[in-house]
Amino acid sequence: MDVHKVLVVEDSPTMRQLIVFALKRIRGLKIAEASDGVDGLKKLSAETFDLILTDINMPIMDGLKLVSMVRNDPKYKEVPIVVITTEGAVEDRERALSLGANEYITKPIQTTTILDTVKRLLPL
């Protein structure tokens, strides 16, 4: 079985753990965690990931900046990015998608939605 690497970028340890716990239900995933955008970029430069899940509102570097920087990196040009956020306004969604996010999921967290999205974006 192929192993797919997923990076979860979320500042809240509770939510991070919740997302990771949910993702563990999908076989063949290797999950790494980052607490903000800068931490996320560090992890992305150290190894290659097949999917990125990121929050928007985070200290140091927010999720939108991260999406923008990742998309400008040729290494991650095609890697799917999923934004998980409390920001539910249409303009927030459009902004994230225009920056290069593939999916935009709003909180409160629905485990089924996250799992379905990841399964759809990864060749599992």
Added chain:
Amino acid sequence: MSRSSDDNDRSTYSRGEEFLQAFKKGAEFTQELLKENEKLRYRVLKLEEALSQAGGEGGKDQSSEAVQLRQRIEELEQEKAEILGQIKEIEEENEDFANRYVEIEEENNMLANLYIASFQLHSTLDFKEVLQIIVEIVINLIGAEEFGILLLDEKTNKLEPVAAEGITTSDIPAVPVGQGIIGEAAETGENYFIASISGYVRDYEKPLVCIPLKIKDQVIGVITIYKLLVQKEEFTGVDYELFTLLAGHAATAVFSSRLYSDSERKLSTIQGFIDLLTK
């Protein structure tokens, strides 16, 4: 003259004989033809009878076969109706299972979320950290945008605001136990949910939701929600359960962390005294 006359007579006689013979033969032939005709007519009659008989028997066979086929068709129609009925039952059962699966999946997800939430709540004895975890849970799992956490001050018997999100803590007024929606929820220990979310205007004394933080029957505080995230239009069945279960875990986490903070403070005070006395 006589000789020729004799000859004429003889010739006429001979021709008459010949004619008579021919006539006899013709009569015999006619008789034979009549007999043959009778025989043939008899034969035709017999054949017609036989044919009619044969035709009648074939019709009977066909008729009996048709009856059998009709019976078979009826049997098959009945069988088909039964099978269709069974298929319908199976489909209904299948739909039931599918709905049940979705419900179980939702419950499973809720329990997983609750497990993580309670794990986080009990992972620290730092009072402020516990409050922060409660705030994160209410935002991310419940979907609240503006809310407050009020804890009971046993000395004044009032609920005092200790944390808030989307609003300022100082904006939330202290509420005496038993007074208004919040005070009543604290007194009775019953969850309060507004009848309809639509058209609600924030009122600090009349929240959308008020959940008492209970340890068994003892209420130690409340969570009051004033606004939900824009995408959260209403509460789901799972939310009501989640509220109650989270409130229980949050209550014990708050209680133990506050107790720990108090004991830490007292311990440092006592330690200070001991240091003073021993120096």
